[in-house]
Amino acid sequence: MSGVRFTVYDFEEAARARLDPVHVDFIAGGARDEITVRANEAAFARLQLLPRVLRGSFERDVCVTLFGGRASLPILLSPTAFHKLVDPEGEAATARAAAAAGAIMIVSMASTVAVGEVAAAARAAAEPGQAPPLWFQLYLQPDPGITEALVRRAEEAGCTALVVTVDSPVLGAGERNRRNGFHDLPPGMRCENLVDLRDGERGHIRQIAMSPEFSWEHVGRLRRCTDLPVLLKGVLHPEDARLAVRHGVDGLLLSNHGGRQLDTVPPTLELLPELVAAVAGRIPIVLDGGIRRGTDVVKALALGAIAVGIGRPVMWALAEGGEKGVRRLLHLLWDELDEALALCGASGLADLTPDLVRVPGWGSAPGPTVTPGADTRRGGGIG
Numbered sequence: 001m002s003g004v005r006f007t008v009y010d011f012e013e014a015a016r017a018r019l020d021p022v023h024v025d026f027i028a029g030g031a032r033d034e035i036t037v038r039a040n041e042a043a044f045a046r047l048q049l050l051p052r053v054l055r056g057s058f059e060r061d062v063c064v065t066l067f068g069g070r071a072s073l074p075i076l077l078s079p080t081a082f083h084k085l086v087d088p089e090g091e092a093a094t095a096r097a098a099a100a101a102g103a104i105m106i107v108s109m110a111s112t113v114a115v116g117e118v119a120a121a122a123r124a125a126a127e128p129g130q131a132p133p134l135w136f137q138l139y140l141q142p143d144p145g146i147t148e149a150l151v152r153r154a155e156e157a158g159c160t161a162l163v164v165t166v167d168s169p170v171l172g173a174g175e176r177n178r179r180n181g182f183h184d185l186p187p188g189m190r191c192e193n194l195v196d197l198r199d200g201e202r203g204h205i206r207q208i209a210m211s212p213e214f215s216w217e218h219v220g221r222l223r224r225c226t227d228l229p230v231l232l233k234g235v236l237h238p239e240d241a242r243l244a245v246r247h248g249v250d251g252l253l254l255s256n257h258g259g260r261q262l263d264t265v266p267p268t269l270e271l272l273p274e275l276v277a278a279v280a281g282r283i284p285i286v287l288d289g290g291i292r293r294g295t296d297v298v299k300a301l302a303l304g305a306i307a308v309g310i311g312r313p314v315m316w317a318l319a320e321g322g323e324k325g326v327r328r329l330l331h332l333l334w335d336e337l338d339e340a341l342a343l344c345g346a347s348g349l350a351d352l353t354p355d356l357v358r359v360p361g362w363g364s365a366p367g368p369t370v371t372p373g374a375d376t377r378r379g380g381g382i383g
């Protein structure tokens, strides 16, 4: 069914060969000219690594503790909608693979398997006695009752953090989807988390309301309605990062939605030093967008992210080989990360410091606000 996959790109190639081209466009595509989609990956290629020598170890620890929960690797599965488009078991298959690897999966509000069932699948696949790390992503809804009902569903499922996506006051313009006429899920699939939340509506995509009128007040209200840690996904401006801290937000998922919302925003990697400086160690920052290699993970962590997220690679791997595909993807990235650590002279993630990263020609670590050796990542409040 599937050949040997040596890189993340091999999963993509195999997935493209077996998926409906309309669904390939949905996954690969971004907003408008897709400038940010390309910029995310290019930013990693542009940065260079400057390894240390004669200081490594055989045992390399890549575990990370986030909000008291432990993950076996600093690579999260960012929330992606509609897994049943690419695999009949959908998010349940993804969750089993993530739990088996000890990786944190962020279940999308727009999942095609209900979050409770995703959690049950994760529990069944996790190491005995280990809680499968599952977080839940949501879009705030104009009706606060709906938002709260979603939060309760996530809590009841056993999710241990909430990720609120705030970069979508309107849905980004995926021109590929428009050309393809792809606006809705095929028959037999629906957004299961939305079923029965409103009278007469049965889990339709259009039931997810986007609104440009959400404000920090709504974030505050959500903060008060749950004891779970709340992360914001999609904060890009350093001033908004400071506001997030002030409003009691517990973490940031620094993301430009994989280039699917506002086109021409900077690649997330380039924003990282500024956002790290803005939050000044008070809350952890996870970064996603363009992570395709173990060295990409090293660069993001060296510049102050506590972990990274992957979006499209998960969809490609799930399409390529279902649960097994995602398992192999996570193992491959773990292996690349482990190798990159060894080659950087690092025995653990704590050894990844900004001085290991260079911009060509600069002769120093990138970003006006990062001083080599400074470690804002492991400040207060994490773990």
Ligand SMILES: Cc1cc2nc3c(=O)[nH]c(=O)nc-3n(C[C@H](O)[C@H](O)[C@H](O)COP(=O)(O)O)c2cc1C
Binding pocket: 026, 027, 028, 040, 078, 079, 080, 081, 108, 109, 110, 137, 165, 233, 255, 256, 257, 258, 259, 260, 288, 289, 290, 291, 309, 310, 311, 312, 313, 315
């Ligand atoms: C097919 C697809 C569906 C997505 N669905 C969601 C979603 O439901 N909620 C959300 O916050 N982000 C969503 N995202 C954005 C991802 O969470 C993530 O930010 C992005 O994919 C990371 O970039 P990468 O694909 O380069 O790894 C989606 C991305 C893709 C590609």
Ligand SMILES: CCCCC(=O)C(=O)O
Binding pocket: 081, 110, 205, 208, 257, 260
């Ligand atoms: C309402 C579904 C949103 C999916 C999404 O966020 C994306 O495709 O990027």
